[in-house]
Amino acid sequence: MSLLPLDGPATPLPRADDRPPCPVPPPAAARGPLDAVVVRRVLSLLPLLALAVWAALDRHAVYEGAARLTAADPWWLLAGLVFTGLGWVAAACVRQGALPDRLPKGALVASQVAAGAANHLLPASIGAHAVTVRFLTRQGVPLPRATASIALYSLVRAVAKTPLILAFVLVAPAALPPPRLLPDGRTLFLIAAGVLLAPAAATVVLLLLRRLRRPARDFVRTALTDARHLHTRPSRFLPLWGGAMAAPLLQACVVASVGSALGVPLTWPQMVFAFLAAGTAAGAVPAPGGIGPVDAALVLILAGYGSPLALATATVIGYRVLTVWVPLLPGMLVLSALVQRRML
Template sequence: MSPLPLPLPLPLDDLSVGLPAPVRSPSAARLTRLTLALLPLLSIGAWAAVDWHAVRDGAARLAAADPWWLLAGVFFTCLGWVSAACVRQGALPERLPPGLLLASQFAAGAANHILPASIGAHAVTLRFLQGRGVPLARATASLALYSLVKPLAKTLVLIVFLVALPDALRLGALVPDTSALLLAAGGAALGLATAPLLLMVVRPLRRPALGFVRTALTEARLLHTRPSRVLALWGGAAATPLLQGSVIASVGFSLGLPLSWTQVVLALLLASTAVGAVPAPGGIGPVDAALVFTMVAFGAPMGLATTTVIGYRVLTVWLPLLPGTLVLSALVHRKVL
C-alpha cells in the first residue's frame, strides 16, 4: 500500500484563504473624530484657566461702559467675519456655499486665537476647501493669495489715511529714527533673499516650489479677470482693518476715550504694521502693546487706552470664542472639516 501524498505547502499569498476577514470596528474612527471635535474645547479651557485674570478684569471694566457703543462693537465684530468670508471667496474661482463659508470663518477665528501666525485659521480653511473638492495645490495657492493680499490692502489703506489727513494726526512720536528704518529694511531684504537662497541650496525643493508658484500665478491671473472676485478679494481685505478699528473705536467711545475714529483706526494700522509679523496667537500680545503705545502717542491716557484694548479683546476674542469653538466642533463632527 503506497503512502498518501503529502499536501503541497500553500504559497504565502494564499495562507489567508479561508480565514475570516478582520472586522474593522467603526469605534476607532468615531473615537478619533470625537477627540478632534473636543480638542478645541479642551484647548480653550486650558487657555482660559491660564489667562483668567485678563478676562475677569476686562469684563469688569466693560460692565461700566456704555452698552449701546458696546453693541456697535459687537456689530462690527460680526461684520469682520463676513469680510473674512468675502476675502476667502475672492481668492478662489469656484463659488463656495455662503452659509458654510461663513461658518468656517467663524470657526477659523476661534482656531486662530489658539495657534500663532494664523496657522489655526489657515488649517481650518484648508480642510474646508478640500472638503469642497478643491485640490490641495489650488487650496494652498488660495491661502497664499489671501495672506499676500491682506497686508498689501492694509498698507494701501494706511497710505490713504496718511495722504488724506497729514495734519490732523500727530505722528512725531511714532516716526522711527534712521537706524530703526535701516534695521527694518535690512530685515525685509534678508527675508526676501532667504527663499531664493534656500531653493538654490536644497534642490529637492525646487520642483514643488516652482509648481506651487506656477499654480498660484495662474490662479491669481484668472481671478483678476473676474470683477466680482477682485471686489471680494481686495474690497474685503481693505475693509478688514477698518472694521477692526471700528470695534476698537466703539469700545473706546463707550469708555470715554478722547480720540477720534480716524485716530483709532490709524493707531491700529500703525501698530499691526509694526509688529504684525511677530508670531502670536491672533496677534495678542505684541499688537496689543503697540496699539496701547500708539493711542497714548495720539493723546489717550495710558489706563484708558489699556482698558480699551482689553475690551476690544473681550469682544473679538473671548466673547465669540466659545460659540466659535462649538461651531468648529460641529463642523468637524459633520465632516465639513
C-alpha cells in the same frame, strides 16, 4: 483504455474530509464605525478643552477686562460686536476671492468663524489656515490650489494695509499721531530703500525658484497661474481686495467702539489709524492672533495721542474681549459642529 500515467501509479485524490478547511473571511469589524464616531466626538471636544485651559491660564486678563467693561456704554459695545461679526464676512470674501472654485457661502462664513477661534490658539495664523485648508479640501478643492489660495490670502491681507495708511495720510492728516511718534528721517530712508529694492528682490526670488525641486515649482506655478486668472475676473478680485481692506478697518472700528464706550478722548479717525499703525508695526511678530505685540504697540500709540494710560489699557483689553473671548466660545462650537458634519 487506461487513463493511468505510464511512469507510475496514480496519486489517490484526497477525500472530502481530508481537505483543509476553506478559510472563512473574517466578519467586518463591527466596531469600526463606532470607533470612528468616538474619535470624531473626541476631536470635536478638544477645542472646548483648549478653550477651558486657555481661560484658566489667562483668567486675570479676562476678569480685569470684564470688570472695566461693566461700566462702559453697552450700545457702543454692541456696535463693536457687530463689527466683529462683519470681520468674519470680510474674511470669507477674501477666501472666496483667492479661489477660482465657487464655495457655499454659509459654510464658508461658518468655516471662518471656526478659523477665527483656532487662530487665537496657534501663532502666525497657523490655526486659521489649517482649518481653512481642511475645509477647502473637503469641498473638493485640490490641495495645491488650496495651499496656493492661503499664500495669496496672506499676501493680499498684508499688502492691503498700505493703501489704507496712505489714504489716511492724504484724506485725514489730522488723524496722524504726534510728531514724536512718527518715524525719523533714517527710518523713512530705510522704508523708501525697501520699496525701491522690492522689484530687485522679487527678481532674485524668481531666479531662485527655478532651482527648486519639482513639487515646489508646481506649487509656485499653480499659485501664479491662479493669481493671474483671478485678477481677470471681477467676481474674484473685487471681494479679494475689498475684503482685505475691509478686514483691518472693521477691527479698527471695534477698537474705536470700545474707546467710545469707555470715554477715550480721541476721535474715531485717530483710534482707527492707531490700530492700523500698531498692526503694521507689530503684526509680523508670530504671536497667537497677534496678541501681545499689537496690544503693546496700540497702548503706546493711544497714550501718545494723549489718552490716559489707564483708558488706553482698558480699551485694548476691551478690544480683546470683544474679538477673542466673546467669539471664542461660539467659534469653538461651530468648529465642533463642522467636525461632526465632516466638513473639517
